[in-house]
Amino acid sequence: MRVQLKPAESGDRSEIARLIHLSTNTWYQRHGREAIFPAGPDSCELFVDIYHRLDRGHHWIARDERGVLCGSCFFHPRDTHLGLGIMNVHPDYFGCGIAAQLLAKADELAGDLPVRLLSSALNLDSYALYHRAGFAPYAVYQDMAIAVPAQGFSFPRLTRGRVRAARPEDLPGILLLERELLGIERRNDIDYFLNDASGLWRVAVWELDGGIGGYLASVAHPASRLLGPGCCHSEEIALELLGWMLDRHHRGSVPVVLVPARRSALSQVLLQWGGRICELHLAQVKGRAQQPGGVVMPSFLPESG
Template sequence: MEDSIRLRHAEKEDWDEISALIFHSTNAWYQANRGHDIFTGEPAATRLFCEVYEDLDPGRCVLAVDEETSRIAGSCFYHPRETHVSLGIMNAHPDFAGRGVARRLLAYILDFARGESKDVRLVSSAMNLDSFSLYNRAGFKPFAVYQDMILDVPAEGIRIDCPQAKRVRDARLEDVPAMVELEHEVAGLRRGSDFEYFIRNEKGYWHMSVIEGEEGRLDGFLASICHPASSLLGPGCMRSDQDAIALIQTELDVRKGKTMVWLVPSDRGEIVQAMYRLKAKNCELHLGQSTGEVAPVKGISMPTFMPETA
């Protein structure tokens, strides 16, 4: 019965069970709908989600727990930012299907966001109509389409042929204020603590590059993570397509020998064609969605899933 499901926030003692839930429920959907797993290796790898969200915003994982069995029926991470609340990865255990687990988790986060007078934003698979319907019924509206592109980066790296690449360098902590202002100008978002976290890279998973413009102006940035549970480029923000191409090529070259995935706005044809020239392939489509109105992006915004951004 749905009445036996109660919501509470996660504790560190829950992380192993949350990791197993993320690993198995996500793979179950991909096996049923795509014929392959999305997470490989051991479930312990997906503790990454617990670790990163806890580092960024302690106590921001809400659980649906079945009081009769004490099992975790569902989990969802959320990330309050200055301009919005970001909805992170949400999972519901197949054993609890039909009991309103995902709906109740989402309702909790929407209530939280209303209390903060903020919109909720997310990036979700366009191929998962169950999740699309869940969000759509709750008032989310799509505002962007992204192509998930994948590339096995050669062990020797890639040929960086974008002229703007000579202006790319590693990000430094002193770049964070300019990065924050750039993303606010381009995409209307502010989340400086995320950028500080990537640059500090205390766990060794992250890398971040910036591209400089005229007179020291910052024209773009792009982060990447390489971990058994997540090998992704993003988040990123750039003023121009050429800035984006230079940053993508640079971050791919940093990840020599790894299989990397990244999200490209489908309406940026110059970037998309440059990715095809790299031999990147499309592997999925995702939708940026929001409960509120989203102003047009004045450049390029590249979201990611770790931590999820929109």
């Protein structure tokens, strides 16, 4: 099925939010799972707003010959790679090749840069789509939902360092850490987190002797209650960052964090904290990707596979 691809416009905001809400919830519910977005379609305007703020002009939509919005994909151009963000197809158009056409746009926008994405391991249809397009998985993450008591969350000190709220002047240290552990740079993303005035985002850093050995961002919104992106040098640092953020940003809620599946000791502690494994995600790349070092905690808002 051929459709017209075009950059999204500001007037498409509500329509795109409804598509994200309907497409994502429909897929999960058809496969016997709960809706990912229990709040109304308006809640998904969060994704449109943040992605347009970060990457205006790089959100493409697909319309059929009648003008019906049948597909949407956010692209995140960075100096080191192109991030493939949330991609949605209207349920009435599943299997019509629209996702493949949006994916071809990624090749056009990336040029010679690698294309990175994070996808659910449950969705074999999308895995097959990415596989046919030349993507290969390079890391596996466990989604862990952690119920945080309303009275707060206590966690042990495991290192000589300290966790504190991040400041704008921490930007160079965080960028250096991501370069070291992931081989990517996302200056605009990190700068956005650090300077957010809405209260939706918080960022913490772990430091020792003036050096940053870990950071963790977090968003609290009806459409996304997520810890990440973040990365650090060790599991102990990861636990201190997670404990600090759970206690200060997610009291009385159930946020989700993605942790490396190969970090079994970290997962075991999170299970002891009351966490449960609710899904698996695959970091995939078309091109080259550095094998993640330390502990990497990716997110979907924005993409950070």
